[in-house]
Amino acid sequence: MSGAGYQPVASSRDLVARHVFQACLSGQEIALWRADDGTVNAWENRCPHRGVRLSLGVNLGDRLMCRYHGWRYESGSGACSHIPAHPEGPIPATLCARRFLVAEAGGLVFVALGDDAATMPALPEDTIPLRALPVSRPAEAVAAALVEAGLAAAAPLHFIETQDGASIHLLIQPATDRTCVVHGLAETTAGALPLQRHMARLMESRRRAWEARP
Amino acid sequence: MIETGGIDPDTWNRWHVVGCHDELPTDGPRTTRLLGRAITVARRGAGADVRLGDGTPLPAQIAYGYVWTSLGTPGPLFELPEYAEADRRNLNGCSFGVRTSPPRAIENFLDMAHFPFVHTGILGEEDHPDVKDYDVAISADGREVVASNCLFYQPKAAAASTGGAEVSYRYRVPHPWCAVLYKDSPVKPGRMDVIALFIQPCGEEEIIANLALFILDDDTPLPALRRFQQQIFVQDKPILENQMPRRLPLYPRADSPVRADKASIAYRRWLRQLGTTYGVLS
Ligand code: FES
Numbered sequence: 136m137s138g139a140g141y142q143p144v145a146s147s148r149d150l151v152a153r154h155v156f157q158a159c160l161s162g163q164e165i166a167l168w169r170a171d172d173g174t175v176n177a178w179e180n181r182c183p184h185r186g187v188r189l190s191l192g193v194n195l196g197d198r199l200m201c202r203y204h205g206w207r208y209e210s211g212s213g214a215c216s217h218i219p220a221h222p223e224g225p226i227p228a229t230l231c232a233r234r235f236l237v238a239e240a241g242g243l244v245f246v247a248l249g250d251d252a253a254t255m256p257a258l259p260e261d262t263i264p265l266r267a268l269p270v271s272r273p274a275e276a277v278a279a280a281l282v283e284a285g286l287a288a289a290a291p292l293h294f295i296e297t298q299d300g301a302s303i304h305l306l307i308q309p310a311t312d313r314t315c316v317v318h319g320l321a322e323t324t325a326g327a328l329p330l331q332r333h334m335a336r337l338m339e340s341r342r343r344a345w346e347a348r349p
Numbered sequence: 350m351i352e353t354g355g356i357d358p359d360t361w362n363r364w365h366v367v368g369c370h371d372e373l374p375t376d377g378p379r380t381t382r383l384l385g386r387a388i389t390v391a392r393r394g395a396g397a398d399v400r401l402g403d404g405t406p407l408p409a410q411i412a413y414g415y416v417w418t419s420l421g422t423p424g425p426l427f428e429l430p431e432y433a434e435a436d437r438r439n440l441n442g443c444s445f446g447v448r449t450s451p452p453r454a455i456e457n458f459l460d461m462a463h464f465p466f467v468h469t470g471i472l473g474e475e476d477h478p479d480v481k482d483y484d485v486a487i488s489a490d491g492r493e494v495v496a497s498n499c500l501f502y503q504p505k506a507a508a509a510s511t512g513g514a515e516v517s518y519r520y521r522v523p524h525p526w527c528a529v530l531y532k533d534s535p536v537k538p539g540r541m542d543v544i545a546l547f548i549q550p551c552g553e554e555e556i557i558a559n560l561a562l563f564i565l566d567d568d569t570p571l572p573a574l575r576r577f578q579q580q581i582f583v584q585d586k587p588i589l590e591n592q593m594p595r596r597l598p599l600y601p602r603a604d605s606p607v608r609a610d611k612a613s614i615a616y617r618r619w620l621r622q623l624g625t626t627y628g629v630l631s
């Protein structure tokens with residue numbers, strides 16, 4: 136899984152206070168949650184104790200509590216800090232939620248599944264996020280269609296086009312091996328709303344065409 | 350001879366539950382699934398007729414109020430003597446389809462540590478989450494796992510409970526997909542209610558969980574008894590359906606058990622001894 140670098144998994148707006156968001160990147164389920172201090176956590180969506188999805192858990196602001204047996208995992212380190220069945224402890228130091236590298240930029244949340252020195256996609260300074268578009272086609276098929284449509288590729292899953300005079304970055308999140316999500320960022324400050332609407336319509340019609348292919 | 354399709358001999362040659370006898374339709378067979386195959390179950394007076402989808406007859410017996418069948422050559426079914434005690438009410442509390450493997454459901458049934466978080470205010474309370482040490486063993490003949498001397502604080506241990514109490518529990522697992530719980534009766538001091546989980550293994554990741562009650566409670570009306578069991582089971586269902594992987598991992602370090610999980614550790618060890626490969630990851 137190395138080499139893919141940071142890939143988009145959610146919009147920053149998906150991580151509302153005290154919520155746990157479920158994302159999927161290349162078949163890997165991820166529990167994403169923002170602590171009260173702003174820290175974004177991206178953990179394997181599976182409690183190390185008995186495998187329950189952490190996205191069912193409770194975001195306590197600085198810890199995440201698993202729904203099954205109430206084990207708590209600390210924001211940041213992912214370390215297990217409380218096992219209610221044995222309040223006296225001790226808790227093995229290695230007991231920890233499995234963490235992924237995570238970063239936020241341009242209103243999107245990015246995760247790198249590999250532990251290597253992951254790189255962030257090159258993005259402009261001022262952008263507004265467009266509506267994310269889930270597509271029932273593999274990421275590679277959508278990328279091929281965008282190449283075919285003549286868009287410039289900045290990276291295998293990162294395209295740039297110009298619409299209404301604004302440059303638009305399209306970043307493809309491979310979700311499963313059959314589905315992907317296209318995240319858009321528009322480099323603009325003025326006329327945001329009409330552009331967002333235009334892009335929503337354009338991307339909807341593209342999706343219809345992609346999904347109609349055999 | 351039916352083609353086993355690679356199902357392990359222990360699973361193949363066991364009796365498996367395929368429904369509550371009382372609830373069988375009177376106007377024809379019921380179609381259901383067992384170990385990935387379509388079967389039909391028909392009422393025949395006090396007995397039942399069970400067949401594979403192609404009409405091949407299967408062995409059938411009625412025990413503890415349920416219909417049991419087998420695809421292989423089964424030995425005797427486990428004993429549950431309390432069923433025959435004259436002062437018990439025996440009934441099917443509820444039956445639920447769940448997208449999980451049979452052993453995940455058994456492990457959940459053996460687990461006290463989840464009561465305060467999943468059955469809050471009924472079987473547990475967040476301020477009493479500690480699981481005291483208990484005993485667990487695989488019986489000398491290797492036929493069952495027993496956990497005893499379990500103590501847990503419960504705000505409402507049964508439909509007939511009038512308040513919170515420290516309740517003592519004992520568990521038996523006499524069949525890989527059946528578990529029996531003995532807990533203090535709130536009505537008759539010194540006696541124990543018996544609640545059993547009989548799992549119909551429809552597929553490796555697809556079960557029907559039957560909760561059987563053999564209880565010392567003559568007063569609580571049937572709908573209230575059923576409601577109590579259903580209320581508890583609907584709290585477990587979303588947990589079971591969100592455990593990953595769905596099959597129970599038997600290999601070492603698959604996850605992180607603690608002392609409270611002694612019963613589940615012994616259960617996994619027992620499944621390895623039996624050579625069970627159905628519904629597990631080895
Ligand atoms: S599975 Fe998460 S605390 Fe037990």
Ligand SMILES: [Fe+2]
Pocket residue numbers: 457463467468581585
């Ligand atoms: Fe439960």
